[in-house]
Amino acid sequence: MHFKQLFEPDSSTYTYLLACAETSECVLIDPVIETVERDLAVINEMGLKLTCALETHIHADHITGARKLKALSGCRIAGPAMDDLPCRDIGVREGEPFRVGGITLNPLYTPGHTDTHHAFLLEHGGLNLLFSGDALLIEACGRTDFQSGDARTLYQSIHDKFFSLPDETLVYPAHDYESRQITTIGQEKMRNPRLGRGKTLEEFVKIMDEMDLPYPRKIDFSVPGNERCGECPDNVPDEMKRLCEVSRQG
Numbered sequence: 601m602h603f604k605q606l607f608e609p610d611s612s613t614y615t616y617l618l619a620c621a622e623t624s625e626c627v628l629i630d631p632v633i634e635t636v637e638r639d640l641a642v643i644n645e646m647g648l649k650l651t652c653a654l655e656t657h658i659h660a661d662h663i664t665g666a667r668k669l670k671a672l673s674g675c676r677i678a679g680p681a682m683d684d685l686p687c688r689d690i691g692v693r694e695g696e697p698f699r700v701g702g703i704t705l706n707p708l709y710t711p712g713h714t715d716t717h718h719a720f721l722l723e724h725g726g727l728n729l730l731f732s733g734d735a736l737l738i739e740a741c742g743r744t745d746f747q748s749g750d751a752r753t754l755y756q757s758i759h760d761k762f763f764s765l766p767d768e769t770l771v772y773p774a775h776d777y778e779s780r781q782i783t784t785i786g787q788e789k790m791r792n793p794r795l796g797r798g799k800t801l802e803e804f805v806k807i808m809d810e811m812d813l814p815y816p817r818k819i820d821f822s823v824p825g826n827e828r829c830g831e832c833p834d835n836v837p838d839e840m841k842r843l844c845e846v847s848r849q850g
Contacts, residue, residue: 620701656733712754713742
């Protein structure tokens with residue numbers, strides 16, 4: 601398997617490139633519209649073929665690159681079936697493995713940050729790799745104060761789906777705001793200030809309720825844009841409009 605962790609600095613988003621070494625097919629998890637050209641250049645340099653852009657959820661902090669990637673490469677768009685988006689080609693569900701060549705990603709339904717959020721678990725070479733989306737971050741977790749978020753639900757998702765995994769499980773989140781790249785389940789169970797050291801549900805809910813976070817600066821155009829798989833809405837800032845221009849190959 602080939603693996604790359606790619607970063608978009610404005611929204612501090614990680615995009616993950618996973619490729620099958622036998623077939624050269626690859627997937628991008630949580631692509632960002634600002635970095636579509638860079639990601640395609642990496643794929644081309646590695647001699648790979650992009651077959652799918654895969655979303656963990658409908659993002660509020662950036663516009664996805666999925667639609668543009670499909671237009672430029674011919675890949676398909678996948679994401680949680682619960683979103684019921686006509687622009688997606690594939691709906692993923694827990695219990696239904698998602699395959700790219702010889703790579704198998706197991707979707708995990710993990711609501712709480714959003715009500716349809718899914719993470720993806722990959723078992724490779726005796727290791728578990730968890731692509732946790734926005735549900736579990738490095739010594740943090742996703743917000744629960746918008747987009748049908750719910751702190752009680754997120755607590756249960758993390759404990760039932762993530763903290764039940766082996767401590768050695770590698771965790772690759774969708775974001776990090778402090779230049780960190782990776783964590784483990786064991787580390788989060790010990791060091792996460794919101795969830796670690798046996799924090800109770802009541803303690804977690806109190807922490808989340810008292811965070812008083814600022815209104816997401818891109819949410820008003822990102823959510824409607826991502827509900828159309830990355831088609832920029834009319835209210836997108838002028839400086840982003842060029843990013844929305846796409847042309848098909850072939």
